[in-house]
Amino acid sequence: MSSSSSSKICFNPDCKVTKSECWRKGWRLRTGEFAELCDLCGSAYEDVRYCENFHSNAPGWRNCESCAKRVHCGCIVSVHTFVLLDAGGIECMACARKSFVMASNQKWPSSLFLPVPLPERLKDISVKSWSQITGSNPVPGQWRQSSNLWNSSTAHSELYPRMPYEIDKPISIDRLISGERPSASSQEGKRSEDPAPSGSLKFANGNIGIDAITTLSTFHREGNGDVKQNSANLTGENDSSDIRKSAAAEPGLNNSVPGINFETHLSPGLHISRKQSTPKDDSSYPLFGPATSFTSLNETKDKLRVSGALAKQQMPLPPLAKQFFANPNNGTDSSGEFQTQIRNGRPRGEARGRNQLLPRYWPRITDQELQQISGDSNSVITPLFEKMLSASDAGRIGRLVLPKKCAEAYFPTISQPEGLPLRVQDARGKEWVFQFRFWPNNNSRMYVLEGVTPCIQSMQLQAGDTVTFSRIDPEGKLVMGFRKASSISSEQDIHAHKTGNDLSTSGEFKPSEAASTPPIRSYKGGTESTSHSSKNQVHPTDQIHTWSKFDKTGCIPKEGAGSKTSPLPTKRKGSTLGSKSKRLRIDNEDSLELKLTWEEAQALLRPPPNHVPTIVVIEGHEFEEYEEAPVLGKPTIFMTDHAGERSQWAQCEDCFKWRKLPVDALLPLRWTCSDNSGDPKSSSCSSAQEITAEQLQNLLSPNTASSKRIKIKKEKGIVDPSEGLDTLANLAILGEGEPLSPSTQTTTKHPRHRPGCTCIVCIQPPSGKGPKHKQTCTCNVCLTVKRRFRTLMLRREKRQSEKEAESARKNQQPQSPEKLGQEEEKLENNESNGILSEKMVSVEGVDEEFIRKKSSSPFKGNIDLNIQPEREEEPSPVADSGSMLMKIQEATEQYLKQQGFANQTGNRESVINQVEPVGSTGVEDHNGGPHDGSCMDADMDHNVTVPLSMSASTSATG
DNA sequence: TCACTGCATGGCT
DNA sequence: AAGCCATGCAGTG
Numbered sequence: 001m002s003s004s005s006s007s008k009i010c011f012n013p014d015c016k017v018t019k020s021e022c023w024r025k026g027w028r029l030r031t032g033e034f035a036e037l038c039d040l041c042g043s044a045y046e047d048v049r050y051c052e053n054f055h056s057n058a059p060g061w062r063n064c065e066s067c068a069k070r071v072h073c074g075c076i077v078s079v080h081t082f083v084l085l086d087a088g089g090i091e092c093m094a095c096a097r098k099s100f101v102m103a104s105n106q107k108w109p110s111s112l113f114l115p116v117p118l119p120e121r122l123k124d125i126s127v128k129s130w131s132q133i134t135g136s137n138p139v140p141g142q143w144r145q146s147s148n149l150w151n152s153s154t155a156h157s158e159l160y161p162r163m164p165y166e167i168d169k170p171i172s173i174d175r176l177i178s179g180e181r182p183s184a185s186s187q188e189g190k191r192s193e194d195p196a197p198s199g200s201l202k203f204a205n206g207n208i209g210i211d212a213i214t215t216l217s218t219f220h221r222e223g224n225g226d227v228k229q230n231s232a233n234l235t236g237e238n239d240s241s242d243i244r245k246s247a248a249a250e251p252g253l254n255n256s257v258p259g260i261n262f263e264t265h266l267s268p269g270l271h272i273s274r275k276q277s278t279p280k281d282d283s284s285y286p287l288f289g290p291a292t293s294f295t296s297l298n299e300t301k302d303k304l305r306v307s308g309a310l311a312k313q314q315m316p317l318p319p320l321a322k323q324f325f326a327n328p329n330n331g332t333d334s335s336g337e338f339q340t341q342i343r344n345g346r347p348r349g350e351a352r353g354r355n356q357l358l359p360r361y362w363p364r365i366t367d368q369e370l371q372q373i374s375g376d377s378n379s380v381i382t383p384l385f386e387k388m389l390s391a392s393d394a395g396r397i398g399r400l401v402l403p404k405k406c407a408e409a410y411f412p413t414i415s416q417p418e419g420l421p422l423r424v425q426d427a428r429g430k431e432w433v434f435q436f437r438f439w440p441n442n443n444s445r446m447y448v449l450e451g452v453t454p455c456i457q458s459m460q461l462q463a464g465d466t467v468t469f470s471r472i473d474p475e476g477k478l479v480m481g482f483r484k485a486s487s488i489s490s491e492q493d494i495h496a497h498k499t500g501n502d503l504s505t506s507g508e509f510k511p512s513e514a515a516s517t518p519p520i521r522s523y524k525g526g527t528e529s530t531s532h533s534s535k536n537q538v539h540p541t542d543q544i545h546t547w548s549k550f551d552k553t554g555c556i557p558k559e560g561a562g563s564k565t566s567p568l569p570t571k572r573k574g575s576t577l578g579s580k581s582k583r584l585r586i587d588n589e590d591s592l593e594l595k596l597t598w599e600e601a602q603a604l605l606r607p608p609p610n611h612v613p614t615i616v617v618i619e620g621h622e623f624e625e626y627e628e629a630p631v632l633g634k635p636t637i638f639m640t641d642h643a644g645e646r647s648q649w650a651q652c653e654d655c656f657k658w659r660k661l662p663v664d665a666l667l668p669l670r671w672t673c674s675d676n677s678g679d680p681k682s683s684s685c686s687s688a689q690e691i692t693a694e695q696l697q698n699l700l701s702p703n704t705a706s707s708k709r710i711k712i713k714k715e716k717g718i719v720d721p722s723e724g725l726d727t728l729a730n731l732a733i734l735g736e737g738e739p740l741s742p743s744t745q746t747t748t749k750h751p752r753h754r755p756g757c758t759c760i761v762c763i764q765p766p767s768g769k770g771p772k773h774k775q776t777c778t779c780n781v782c783l784t785v786k787r788r789f790r791t792l793m794l795r796r797e798k799r800q801s802e803k804e805a806e807s808a809r810k811n812q813q814p815q816s817p818e819k820l821g822q823e824e825e826k827l828e829n830n831e832s833n834g835i836l837s838e839k840m841v842s843v844e845g846v847d848e849e850f851i852r853k854k855s856s857s858p859f860k861g862n863i864d865l866n867i868q869p870e871r872e873e874e875p876s877p878v879a880d881s882g883s884m885l886m887k888i889q890e891a892t893e894q895y896l897k898q899q900g901f902a903n904q905t906g907n908r909e910s911v912i913n914q915v916e917p918v919g920s921t922g923v924e925d926h927n928g929g930p931h932d933g934s935c936m937d938a939d940m941d942h943n944v945t946v947p948l949s950m951s952a953s954t955s956a957t958g
Numbered sequence: 959t960c961a962c963t964g965c966a967t968g969g970c971t
Numbered sequence: 972a973a974g975c976c977a978t979g980c981a982g983t984g
Contacts, residue, residue: 390977392977392978395978401976401977402976404976441976442973442975444973444974446975446977
């Protein structure tokens with residue numbers, strides 16, 4: 001709740017103090033952040049005195065219809081404090097709470113389940129646009145008050161952004177709801193007696209139906225557990241009748257939810273979820289202003305547009321409230337588990353404490369996506385949740401683990417582990433049927449969708465990509481969309497970027513684009529997809545696809561750019577990219593920084609300044625090795641003119657003009673003309689560019705693909721972490737088995753390499769892939785590899801022995817890892833200070849088997865950036881890979897021991913590491929880390945790991 | 959031997 | 972500390 005900072009300023013414009021003992025979070029801004037208030041203002045806000053204190057003279061004050069208390073209704077702060085009454089007027093939260101009784105008994109549309117078809121009549125349910133509902137209401141933002149029922153009582157959850165429509169931990173709900181919902185698992189035995197079907201449960205879960213939220217209809221539970229609408233719809237003063245009409249027209253609704261057309265309420269839900277993203281400065285009602293869009297739109301498509309415009313901002317959307325599905329067959333359809341579920345409405349999850357979806361499950365769907373889903377219909381899309389695919393999800397097993405709360409909130413209730421077949425429409429309008437089921441798990445449940453493989457493949461999804469679940473109304477269909485984690489070089493991304501979709505969500509529901517972006521993942525011929533499980537077989541339904549071809553394994557063959565885009569095996573990638581990855585705990589955002597291609601990394605790396613390299617000769621080529629980590633520099637272009645004079649060109653970050661620089665200039669990442677002090681005539685962005693467009697074209701064409709891409713990515717802010725890992729891995733991999741024909745390779749892998757350079761770096765294919773070397777290979781590369789491994793091992797052993805000696809000295813207390821790290825640091829420093837001259841130690845037998853061993857190490861090819869962070873002190877561009885160095889060292893040691901090398905090392909003291917730890921020799925870090933981390937599994941065809949340092953490769957003189 | 963299924967485990971939130 | 976959930980793995984066909 002509070003935080004300390006010296007540079008804060010109270011968000012309250014009437015206060016704006018900069019010093020506060022305690023900073024408090026206020027209301028949520030449209031940016032998703034919270035207004036930061038000084039202690040005083042924050043307290044006022046939390047005590048619902050903010051408006052009283054600061055807006056007393058502002059318009060919008062009204063009196064509670066019940067208690068006559070004066071309530072402000074005219075600002076973002078006040079939206080928490082009142083509800084609108086159907087009959088007009090407002091009610092303060094206290095009163096509203098008193099009159100509030102939870103809704104209940106939501107039924108699922110049978111259309112979701114096989115074999116019950118979607119009743120036509122369902123389609124007759126009118127869907128009122130929010131504008132219709134609220135358009136005449138003079139008070140803006142009326143649809144969001146209901147959340148105040150909970151918000152105000154809980155002073156805003158820290159867990160979730162406090163949007164007015166969101167439901168904080170429903171303390172009051174718990175009280176209000178009769179028939180508290182025990183946990184699912186604990187209720188297994190008494191499901192059938194449970195009087196409160198899913199609707200109420202969901203409500204109790206805090207996944208308050210948008211319906212309830214937006215309309216704030218009040219209900220009372222009748223003796224039979226059903227709920228009746230108790231008071232007027234609060235969303236508008238003249239809309240409830242429409243709703244009722246709709247409901248009345250749908251007899252199926254009457255049994256359980258009299259007078260409530262859930263469908264009708266869903267569309268507001270969508271808009272609610274979008275509304276939050278309204279630009280901050282467009283209204284005096286920042287979040288929920290009169291919503292020009294809202295009040296002016298009468299069609300659902302318009303609503304979608306509205307949503308989209310807001311969605312573009314990529315605000316994390318809060319969990320949409322529990323979606324209430326009208327059950328058109330209620331009371332008439334007695335077939336299938338659906339009815340059973342309805343009758344036996346089992347409690348869904350615990351009502352308290354965990355009643356909201358984790359933010360990572362919040363749907364983030366853009367208008368484009370919504371539009372794609374809705375197509376030309378008047379469907380109303382309600383984003384439900386999303387999930388980043390884990391390796392397991394995207395794997396061949398075909399089981400998509402559903403977040404429990406999501407499953408319980410948005411999917412039909414299931415009482416048996418076998419669950420239900422669930423009809424889901426994909427982004428292209430094709431329908432799939434998954435088995436929605438659960439496994440008992442630790443007195444809980446684990447929900448899964450089974451049989452998703454074909455669908456996931458059809459969407460060309462991988463681990464790390466995100467699937468979104470939405471509901472399309474009035475049909476009540478579940479729609480499964482997707483969002484690619486990355487789509488490098490794809491038009492999708494570019495398009496997404498152009499449309500401001502920073503998260504590259506355009507992968508969703510863009511069949512045409514998908515079709516037009518073959519580089520991402522293209523299908524190859526293969527056997528037609530066949531479901532693995534008869535039980536959970538996916539049945540693309542009739543209209544449904546002839547989905548492309550999958551190979552038998554269910555893996556989408558990758559080729560061309562596709563493989564480049566996703567160089568890692570799905571599983572591995574998933575392991576590293578999954579939101580919950582335990583192997584690589586690195587935020588996507590962080591990992592983005594790693595996203596460089598091999599070439600890009602080459603282009604970016606600069607030898608550390610003021611460091612003299614150690615020259616290593618491999619296959620007749622000299623490489624510079626530096627004791628310090630390389631630095632990340634701005635990618636530049638080297639050019640040799642007709643006179644043979646070399647020059648370096650860089651593009652200003654500000655004006656994008658290209659400037660000529662000395663060949664040896666090292667530029668910071670963000671280099672601008674003003675940094676070009678050495679050349680007064682081009683040290684200003686206003687100066688003309690020295691190079692013509694044509695020249696520039698020539699300059700760029702051969703060698704700047706990476707630069708261009710970098711720029712694109714930079715603009716987009718999107719990079720593919722996997723590619724970065726791959727790149728880093730590739731830095732360490734030299735496939736020498738293949739004839740390293742310089743003529744067939746681009747030979748300017750590094751700006752410091754001359755065209756035609758045949759050094760081991762330049763001849764390395766960017767992919768790092770190449771034929772394997774034989775174990776007995778004695779080429780220089782292999783020898784070097786072996787040598788390096790040998791030194792790795794030696795160093796490790798030396799460390800170990802030193803540690804042992806140290807611990808023997810102080811065998812009083814075991815050393816903490818930090819201590820050990822310090823010791824290692826010391827050692828490394830010593831080593832780097834003096835003993836790095838010994839370079840050549842021959843070790844035999846390190847080969848691909850070693851790599852395999854490494855890859856099967858506990859790290860499983862993933863980068864755990866949390867490992868020994870204290871070791872990563874040097875500001876290295878790839879410092880994060882340091883921990884992996886340790887891993888590789890450990891693995892090396894292990895392997896060598898297994899291979900009997902441990903006893904052959906001898907002469908340890910004389911062979912001091914060429915492999916330096918992070919920060920000591922940036923060089924080696926780049927090798928060990930990523931190699932071990934990301935590519936071992938992915939690039940098993942690399943059999944030779946040449947620990948050529950990154951700086952060596954970047955600074956090799958060729 | 960392989961694919962699939964269901965459950966168990968344990969890291970992590 | 973509870974429990975979610977990613978993943979492993981044994982059992983089965």
